[in-house]
Amino acid sequence: MADEIAYEYKTVRTVRGADGLVISKMRKDGWELAGQAQSGLRTTLDFRRPKKPLPRFLIGAAVGGLVLLATVIGVAAALENGSEKEGRSSKPPAGTASAVPSATSTPTAAASASPEVITDQNNPELAALLKTPDNCDRANVDFAAKYRGRTIAFDGSIVRMSPHGDYKTRYDFLLGPGDQGPRTGVGPAFRYEDKSALDLNLSGRSSPSAVRVGDLFRFVAEVGEYNADQCLFFLDPVSTASR
Known part of the structure; x- marks a missing residue:
């Protein structure tokens, strides 16, 4: 039929707890959630969106x-x-x-134009954020709004980790920039919520078999939302390299 909508489909598999971030990101690109299924710690998300008519x-x-x-x-x-x-x-x-x-040369050029990872070396705003003396500072709100969905990398440590709910192997991690661990006094209160050690994607020549408070890492993570009421800056881990 002439008025029938034609859809394209995509399936994304993620870990439990990160599905909300994935759904939000896909919706920004025009996808709608068509189905969702959970198996253990994994979530399968099915998306669809109308195909664009040929100009x-x-x-x-x-x-x-x-x-x-x-x-x-x-x-x-x-x-x-x-x-x-x-x-x-x-x-x-x-x-x-x-x-x-x-x-066919156009897709190749588009693929090479992917955004770079944001660091304190190539982004003055992140450099300033990591040195902010107040984790409730307005700079957190502005940075989260501007760079949500982008990937950042910074040297930091685990400030605190506590079990998530009743789980024994899933935790809420509080991260801070620098090497001070529980004594961290500057920068945002970065938070990984409901993550296991496997979710951190540990790497590096001396990758530990377990993580603990005070451990030093090079964190690479996707920028999430900032909760102004709790003064918590949410991130989603991409990789974690020991230092």
Whole structure:
């Protein structure tokens, strides 16, 4: 039917507790949640969104291309019947094939333009945030609003970790910039909520088998929301390298 909506679909698998962040991020890109299923600590999310209609100028170009192709085929047949050289009749297909690389070069260029990881070396706002003396400072709100969904990296330590609810292997981690652990007195109160040690994606030459308060790491994480009432800056771990 002409008015029927055509959809494209995507399935995303994530760990429990991070599904809300994934759903929010996908909705920003126009996806809607079509289904959700949990299996142990994993959540499978099914999304869909309407396919974009083909622009009219592209439809016209496609029709024009078909007409041109038919013309080329007709000319080639005429030349062949007229006993022309085989080399001359082969030129139109060669010209048609040469257009393929130029059409496929655009996705490659777009893929190479992915946003870089934000650090205190390439972003003055993050550098200032990590040195803010008050974790309730307005700078937290502004940074979270501007860079939500982006990836940051910083040297820090575990300030505190406590069991999440009744779980024995899942924790709420409080992180701070620098090397002071529980004595951290500057910067945001970064929080990983409802995470296990596996969720931290530990790496590095001396990657520990367990984590504890005071451990030093290079944290790479996705920026989440800032809770002004609790003065907590939520992050989602990407990788955690020991220092």
